[in-house]
Amino acid sequence: MWYYEKKLQYPVRVRECNPRLAKFLIEQYGGADGELAAALRYLNQRYSIPDKVIGLLTDIGTEEFAHLEMIATMVYKLTKDATPEQMKEAGLGAHYVNHDNALFYENASGTPWTASYIQAKGDPIADIYEDIAAEEKARATYQWIINMSDDPELNDGLKYLREREVVHSQRFREAAEILKEERGKKVFF
Amino acid sequence: MNEPLTNAYYELLEEIQAVDFVLCELTLYLDTHPWDNEAVQQFNHHAHQSRQLKKQYEKQYGPLFQYGMSYSGYPWNWKEAPWPWQV
Ligand SMILES: [Fe+2]
Numbered sequence: 001m002w003y004y005e006k007k008l009q010y011p012v013r014v015r016e017c018n019p020r021l022a023k024f025l026i027e028q029y030g031g032a033d034g035e036l037a038a039a040l041r042y043l044n045q046r047y048s049i050p051d052k053v054i055g056l057l058t059d060i061g062t063e064e065f066a067h068l069e070m071i072a073t074m075v076y077k078l079t080k081d082a083t084p085e086q087m088k089e090a091g092l093g094a095h096y097v098n099h100d101n102a103l104f105y106e107n108a109s110g111t112p113w114t115a116s117y118i119q120a121k122g123d124p125i126a127d128i129y130e131d132i133a134a135e136e137k138a139r140a141t142y143q144w145i146i147n148m149s150d151d152p153e154l155n156d157g158l159k160y161l162r163e164r165e166v167v168h169s170q171r172f173r174e175a176a177e178i179l180k181e182e183r184g185k186k187v188f189f
Numbered sequence: 190m191n192e193p194l195t196n197a198y199y200e201l202l203e204e205i206q207a208v209d210f211v212l213c214e215l216t217l218y219l220d221t222h223p224w225d226n227e228a229v230q231q232f233n234h235h236a237h238q239s240r241q242l243k244k245q246y247e248k249q250y251g252p253l254f255q256y257g258m259s260y261s262g263y264p265w266n267w268k269e270a271p272w273p274w275q276v
Contacts, residue, residue, distance in 0.1 A: 004254070004255065006254070007205065007206065009210070009213070011202075011206065053220075056217065056221060059216050063213060069273065072274065073273060077274070168217070171220065174221035178221065
């Protein structure tokens with residue numbers, strides 16, 4: 001079971017209404033290496049991974065939902081006061097026609113989220129290496145978005161999220177070593 | 190809640206976020222280093238601190254959790270504090 005906590009993991013502030021930045025940010029909402037994909041990937045893999053790393057997958061998967069809420073908050077704040085005209089100028093005309101100013105799980109170019117973004121091979125090493133790669137790709141994506149953004153308040157939140165990917169990658173690397181040790185033991189006995 | 194939020198609200202919220210960040214970091218660290226006794230002690234210390242701060246927050250601004258993890262005032266006050274994306 002999960003509990004919702006009525007607070008963000010880290011404060012989210014934006015300088016002004018800016019739907020163009022929101023369009024880029026949606027990549028981390030419903031894109032291949034975004035927070036939704038991350039949360040669903042880890043929470044799905046945990047059922048078939050060895051016991052020693054189930055806790056880590058559960059906890060990182062849960063944290064990814066907190067990040068998803070931060071991204072949603074950023075997108076919401078950047079677009080809530082945008083007029084249809086501003087949405088169109090920002091390249092969100094098609095989004096507006098379909099969703100008004102609602103959020104949607106899609107990537108920066110408007111492709112809806114799909115389960116084919118995530119893998120579950122059942123092989124613990126294959127799965128954990130996918131997770132390390134996913135974290136590195138998410139870290140890189142945050143950097144590309146920061147490079148496109150001129151909003152220092154938004155960038156503070158984005159830098160926080162980028163650093164979380166670094167920590168997640170580190171913990172998954174440690175989990176990979178734990179899994180190798182476990183595998184070695186099994187072969188030995 | 191209809192009154193505008195004060196600095197005190199943001200300060201307390203950020204204090205909670207800071208303590209909970211320590212707990213988040215320690216949680217993931219301990220998931221791969223379960224035998225680090227000092228880290229476990231730090232974890233328990235901050236877990237206690239987090240609970241105290243949240244008790245104070247909830248008294249002033251309403252529940253942080255549902256499903257019985259927080260108490261309710263009367264009338265049912267889940268909507269009392271603003272939602273996270275509204276602050
Ligand atoms: Fe992550």
